[in-house]
Amino acid sequence: QRQALEGLPAVTADRDSAFAGNRAVAALFLPRARRLAAEVGAAWPDAFEAATRDQLKLRIGFSLP
Numbered sequence: 001q002r003q004a005l006e007g008l009p010a011v012t013a014d015r016d017s018a019f020a021g022n023r024a025v026a027a028l029f030l031p032r033a034r035r036l037a038a039e040v041g042a043a044w045p046d047a048f049e050a051a052t053r054d055q056l057k058l059r060i061g062f063s064l065p
Contacts, residue, residue, distance in 0.1 A: 004028055019062055027065040 008028065011021035037044045056062040 022062070023065055030064070 005028070008024050009017075009021055011017050034044055036042075053064055056064065
């Protein structure tokens with residue numbers, strides 16, 4: 001896990017870099033979070049995730065992986 005975090009791209013102070021950094025974190029985090037939820041029998045908040053994705057796209061043009 002540490003290697004995965006260390007492999008994330010460096011973020012600079014501009015929109016494209018910030019978006020790329022956030023996409024990279026999401027690509028790393030979301031699959032792991034879904035697996036953990038399944039392992040412990042927790043329901044994944046599909047509706048919340050979908051609404052969040054929709055709002056990010058609508059408001060700032062940001063898409064998660």
